[in-house]
Amino acid sequence: MTEVLFYHLTETRLEDALPPLIDKSAERGWRVAVQTREPARRDALDTHLWTFREESFLPHGTDEGDFAESQPVLLTVTPDNGNAATVRFIVDGAEPPPAGAYERIVFMFDGHDQEQLEAARAHWKRLKGEGHNLTYWQQTPEGRWEKKA
Numbered sequence: 077m078t079e080v081l082f083y084h085l086t087e088t089r090l091e092d093a094l095p096p097l098i099d100k101s102a103e104r105g106w107r108v109a110v111q112t113r114e115p116a117r118r119d120a121l122d123t124h125l126w127t128f129r130e131e132s133f134l135p136h137g138t139d140e141g142d143f144a145e146s147q148p149v150l151l152t153v154t155p156d157n158g159n160a161a162t163v164r165f166i167v168d169g170a171e172p173p174p175a176g177a178y179e180r181i182v183f184m185f186d187g188h189d190q191e192q193l194e195a196a197r198a199h200w201k202r203l204k205g206e207g208h209n210l211t212y213w214q215q216t217p218e219g220r221w222e223k224k225a
Contacts, residue, residue, distance in 0.1 A: 077176075077207055077208050077209055078175040078176055078178055078179065078180065079179065079180045079181075079208070079209050079211075080175060080180070080181045080182075080183070080203050080208045080209065080210045081180065081181070081211050081213060082182075082183045082199075082210065082211070082212045082213065083097070083182060083184045083185070084185060084212065084214040085184060085185065085186050086187040086214060087215040087217060088215065090167055090184060090186065091121070091124050091128070092219070093184065093215070093219075094110070094184060095124070095128045097165070097182065098125070098134060098136075098149055102134065102135075106161075106162050106163045106179075106180075107148055107149075107150075107160055107161040107162055107163070108149045108161050108163045108165065109151075109152055109157060109158070109159060109163070109164045110149065110150070110151050110152070110165040110167060111152050111154070111155065111165065111166050111170045112151065112153055112167055112168050112170055113153065113169060113171075114153065114168070115153055117167075117168055118138055118139075118140075118151045118152065118153050121151055121167075122136070122137075122138050125149070125151075135147075135149065136148070136149035136150065136151060137150060137151070138150070138151045138152070139151065139152040139153065139154060139156070139158050144159060145158055145160070146159070153170075155172070156173075157173070157177060161178065162179040163178060163179065163180045163181075163182065164178045164182070165181075165182045165184060166181065166182065166183045168186075169185065169189075169191055175203060183196055183199060187214075200212075210225075211223060211225065212225040
């Protein structure tokens with residue numbers, strides 16, 4: 077079964093919380109896909125991942141770019157697995173692909189956005205019913221992740 081993690085953003089923006097999680101996945105040698113709802117959001121994250129740290133960058137590409145299939149981290153707006161990722165991040169309430177195609181799926185949702193909260197709850201209920209291993213993480217006031225379920 078796929079391991080499914082829900083990350084509830086309450087203290088920071090996605091732009092602050094997502095890069096370190098992608099970076100840890102890449103350090104483990106996992107291929108990653110990040111799925112957004114809108115091309116404009118994908119493109120904004122693309123720019124951000126090149127500049128979020130002064131000392132280095134996070135190698136990645138988009139589904140619109142050249143050699144998408146070769147990217148260790150691929151930003152996409154489609155449910156396709158264009159880079160043969162084993163880990164998929166679902167952000168901004170994007171509609172996820174079937175969970176069984178991945179070793180790990182990570183839902184990141186804004187706790188201040190009612191639509192994203194409701195979508196996360198619906199995904200939790202559906203995936204739990206399918207028998208996947210689910211965990212729920214919430215940010216502490218310091219912005220760290222604390223396992224709640």
